[in-house]
Amino acid sequence: MSDDAEHTPRAxxxxxxDVFHHGGWVPMRQHGxxxxxxxAIVGTGAGGGTLAxxxxxxxxxxxxxxxxxYWRPLEDFASDEHHQAKLYWTDERIVGGDNPxxxxxxxxxxxxxxxxxxxxxxxxxxxxxxxKARSKLGYGADWPLDWREMWSYYAEVENTLKISGPVNxxxxxxxPRYPYRAHEINAAGLVLAEGAEALGIAWSPTPLATVSAxxxxxxxxxxxxxxxxxxxxxxxxxVLTTWLPRxxxxxxxxxxxxxxxxxxxxxxxRVTGVRYHRQGRxxxxxxxxVVVAGYSIETPRLLLNSASSRYPDGLANSxxxxxxxxxxxxxxxxxxxxxxxIRAYKGPPSLAITEHWNxxxxxxxxxxxxxxxxxGPLPLVWSGVQASKRGLWGRPLIDEMERYNHHVGxxxxxxxxxxxxxxxxxxxxxxxxxxxxxxxxYSYCDNDKRLIAxxxxxxxxxLEAAGATEIWDETDDTCHLNGTARMGDDPQTSVVNADCxxxxxxxxxxxxxxxxxxxxxxxxxxTIQAIACRTADRIKARAAHxxx
Amino acid sequence: MPDRYPGxxxxxxxxxxxxxxxxxAVIDQRMAIDPxxxxxxTDAEWPTLRAICERIVPQPPDRAQPAPVAAMVDEKMHKxxxxxxxxxxxxxxxxxxxxALAALDAEATSRYGRRFHELGALLQDDLLxxxxxxxxxxxxxxxxxxxxxxxxxxxxxxxxxYYAHPAAWSEIGxxxxxxxxxxxxxxxxxxxxxxxxxARPGSEAKxxxxxxxxG
Ligand SMILES: Cc1cc2nc3c(=O)[nH]c(=O)nc-3n(C[C@H](O)[C@H](O)[C@H](O)COP(=O)(O)OP(=O)(O)OC[C@H]3O[C@@H](n4cnc5c(N)ncnc54)[C@H](O)[C@@H]3O)c2cc1C
Numbered sequence: 001m002s003d004d005a006e007h008t009p010r011a012x013x014x015x016x017x018d019v020f021h022h023g024g025w026v027p028m029r030q031h032g033x034x035x036x037x038x039x040a041i042v043g044t045g046a047g048g049g050t051l052a053x054x055x056x057x058x059x060x061x062x063x064x065x066x067x068x069x070y071w072r073p074l075e076d077f078a079s080d081e082h083h084q085a086k087l088y089w090t091d092e093r094i095v096g097g098d099n100p101x102x103x104x105x106x107x108x109x110x111x112x113x114x115x116x117x118x119x120x121x122x123x124x125x126x127x128x129x130x131x132k133a134r135s136k137l138g139y140g141a142d143w144p145l146d147w148r149e150m151w152s153y154y155a156e157v158e159n160t161l162k163i164s165g166p167v168n169x170x171x172x173x174x175x176p177r178y179p180y181r182a183h184e185i186n187a188a189g190l191v192l193a194e195g196a197e198a199l200g201i202a203w204s205p206t207p208l209a210t211v212s213a214x215x216x217x218x219x220x221x222x223x224x225x226x227x228x229x230x231x232x233x234x235x236x237x238x239v240l241t242t243w244l245p246r247x248x249x250x251x252x253x254x255x256x257x258x259x260x261x262x263x264x265x266x267x268x269x270r271v272t273g274v275r276y277h278r279q280g281r282x283x284x285x286x287x288x289x290v291v292v293a294g295y296s297i298e299t300p301r302l303l304l305n306s307a308s309s310r311y312p313d314g315l316a317n318s319x320x321x322x323x324x325x326x327x328x329x330x331x332x333x334x335x336x337x338x339x340x341x342i343r344a345y346k347g348p349p350s351l352a353i354t355e356h357w358n359x360x361x362x363x364x365x366x367x368x369x370x371x372x373x374x375x376g377p378l379p380l381v382w383s384g385v386q387a388s389k390r391g392l393w394g395r396p397l398i399d400e401m402e403r404y405n406h407h408v409g410x411x412x413x414x415x416x417x418x419x420x421x422x423x424x425x426x427x428x429x430x431x432x433x434x435x436x437x438x439x440x441x442y443s444y445c446d447n448d449k450r451l452i453a454x455x456x457x458x459x460x461x462x463l464e465a466a467g468a469t470e471i472w473d474e475t476d477d478t479c480h481l482n483g484t485a486r487m488g489d490d491p492q493t494s495v496v497n498a499d500c501x502x503x504x505x506x507x508x509x510x511x512x513x514x515x516x517x518x519x520x521x522x523x524x525x526x527t528i529q530a531i532a533c534r535t536a537d538r539i540k541a542r543a544a545h546x547x548x
Numbered sequence: 549m550p551d552r553y554p555g556x557x558x559x560x561x562x563x564x565x566x567x568x569x570x571x572x573a574v575i576d577q578r579m580a581i582d583p584x585x586x587x588x589x590t591d592a593e594w595p596t597l598r599a600i601c602e603r604i605v606p607q608p609p610d611r612a613q614p615a616p617v618a619a620m621v622d623e624k625m626h627k628x629x630x631x632x633x634x635x636x637x638x639x640x641x642x643x644x645x646x647x648a649l650a651a652l653d654a655e656a657t658s659r660y661g662r663r664f665h666e667l668g669a670l671l672q673d674d675l676l677x678x679x680x681x682x683x684x685x686x687x688x689x690x691x692x693x694x695x696x697x698x699x700x701x702x703x704x705x706x707x708x709x710y711y712a713h714p715a716a717w718s719e720i721g722x723x724x725x726x727x728x729x730x731x732x733x734x735x736x737x738x739x740x741x742x743x744x745x746x747a748r749p750g751s752e753a754k755x756x757x758x759x760x761x762x763g
Contacts, residue, residue: 222730
């Protein structure tokens with residue numbers, strides 16, 4: 001039997017891959033295409049995968065479709081950056097604006113489990129005030145969510161992923177201690193610690209979604225350091241290894257290599273299911289509800305590509321905001337050289353963090369905040385920084401790369417402002433499925449630039465204090481995607497409500513990073529999963545009242 | 549330049565617990581790439597590409613098995629495996645390369661009367677620097693933005709091919725594949741016995757001996 005995950009669906013014929021065993025299978029319930037399932041979910045990443053699990057456990061019938069393959073990490077993942085590009089969304093996208101984004105490896109996954117299959121596992125809570133950024137801090141927009149409610153969903157996700165973290169986290173309101181002990185800090189992280197201590201600010205071991213002790217079928221992390229090209233031992237607690245095995249057990253069906261091209265609706269305007277491409281042809285799955293969870297580029301693209309005579313501007317778009325307010329996060333860095341050997345390739349890439357500038361407002365000339373973390377770029381990424389960003393080639397490149405084991409860096413995850421001009425639109429070019437490809441336009445605003453300047457100056461001091469020399473700034477990197485279908489309290493100024501339900505079409509939902517009204521200064525996936533847990537609870541409650 | 553990691557060879561670990569089966573299969577394939585094979589670039593374009601690669605990522609002349617950088621770039625173009633985004637000012641990847649190689653040769657011919665690969669290293673570097681700095685004749689390049697092509701396509705495709713090869717990993721002292729064994733010693737100046745030993749002044753022989761034992 002052919003078992004080529006990239007070309008032949010694996011979740012089929014009543015079973016799905018057992019991600020914990022070579023060649024293993026687990027049983028999977030299946031639904032007929034004419035059988036209108038309670039929920040068809042588009043995308044199985046942080047948003048869609050989590051929601052699929054929770055809804056199935058609440059007894060709803062669920063079919064979750066993903067354009068990507070269904071991997072078994074133990075047999076499919078090589079220790080090789082080049083080969084592992086198979087995890088990324090590499091279909092063509094056009095980038096423009098003053099600051100064209102780097103997509104693909106940098107922020108977009110295409111796998112069952114979504115981008116969490118190759119994410120860096122940093123698992124952070126929002127600062128509470130960010131949920132009311134407009135009224136409490138004076139910028140962006142308010143979320144229709146209360147931080148205290150989110151605090152309990154964060155705890156649920158942290159427990160599900162058995163986050164490894166410190167006993168006491170230095171910032172923000174009280175939280176339960178992390179389920180698993182913190183990881184040992186590598187040399188790159190110790191440099192962050194030394195710099196922070198010299199400047200008198202707090203630092204912490206980073207809360208990470210990779211286990212520091214055995215957990216079920218996950219062995220403890222072996223510090224291989226290749227987390228962002230996919231964990232080949234299953235220490236990483238991705239959606240693929242946590243929520244989805246549970247989802248299958250609870251009766252959800254997952255369809256891999258299934259690209260949804262269009263959401264259909266009936267005369268009354270309610271959606272009826274999804275048209276998707278699998279095994280060489282277009283198919284249709286009927287559903288009572290459709291959830292879009294394709295991340296901040298594919299989600300608006302699908303909604304826009306589903307335009308009809310009734311909804312000429314695309315689905316859920318009466319506000320005109322679908323595709324707008326795309327937010328990446330600042331990912332600028334300072335790099336330097338240490339006399340001591342660092343060998344930053346060992347261990348998870350960001351073992352130490354400071355959120356000082358997320359929680360301190362005095363002394364800032366900008367809105368928003370940033371965290372900064374230690375770094376461990378692998379050779380392909382590092383040579384890309386030296387060549388494309390720094391312009392090195394020839395002998396200077398070779399010489400600089402030979403100092404790989406002595407380089408050290410600090411990098412921010414910083415809050416960019418929502419701007420309507422930063423957006424996803426459709427082009428005339430078509431992809432391999434015949435669907436219009438997206439154009440992603442991005443330009444930093446003045447506030448974004450002030451945040452970057454502040455962070456670079458501060459991190460430079462920290463790196464100097466730790467003893468690094470030859471320090472230079474990497475000024476133009478970004479990470480993570482959020483926004484394009486924001487949640488809110490008002491149908492005029494948002495796409496979905498607090499329950500991730502679209503204002504325009506009551507049985508159409510959006511549950512992924514797209515719903516963020518602002519982005520905060522921490523990595524987003526813990527928040528995306530917390531929102532998905534909340535959404536599942538809200539759906540359950542609504543269903544109990546006959547309000548679906 | 550003395551070797552920073554004398555005698556260190558990532559491939560020595562091939563049969564160690566640092567390599568799983570998938571990694572062995574993937575790297576074996578890469579090591580078997582024929583450096584002269586080209587399926588996308590034409591016979592006329594091929595020497596130009598090779599000359600570019602030699603200037604962008606020069607390799608020591610005595611290297612037993614140099615990284616087949618040009619053939620790796622060719623493979624990427626042949627498979628049309630893109631990166632998932634394209635600057636709106638640039639044409640699709642393959643078209644960009646075709647037009648750029650033609651433009652580079654046109655530029656070389658108009659400046660020096662010879663094609664790019666026929667020039668000496670210094671002139672080749674001058675030309676590449678001119679492209680990097682945007683100082684090229686518009687006529688040869690048409691509406692292809694030369695500077696942008698150099699930064700986003702040429703450097704990206706060539707450099708990422710080289711540093712995907714074990715020869716480059718050995719050169720920079722990278723541990724290379726590491727599953728399932730991973731690493732143990734995480735702190736400053738600590739190396740696991742299966743990592744590269746760095747030669748400090750006076751410790752060349754010691755490093756060489758340690759590197760011989762890596763496995
Ligand atoms: C290199 C890297 C490092 C990161 N590190 C961190 C980190 O340390 N901490 C953190 O919190 N976050 C991190 N992130 C970000 C995090 O992974 C994402 O924010 C998160 O996964 C987004 O969740 P999502 O559900 O919105 O989308 P995704 O997880 O990307 O899932 C979307 C899924 O939908 C599928 N899909 C899209 N469109 C369709 C369609 N039309 N039909 C079928 N399927 C479709 C895709 O194939 C994909 O699998 C990182 C990301 C990357 C790339």
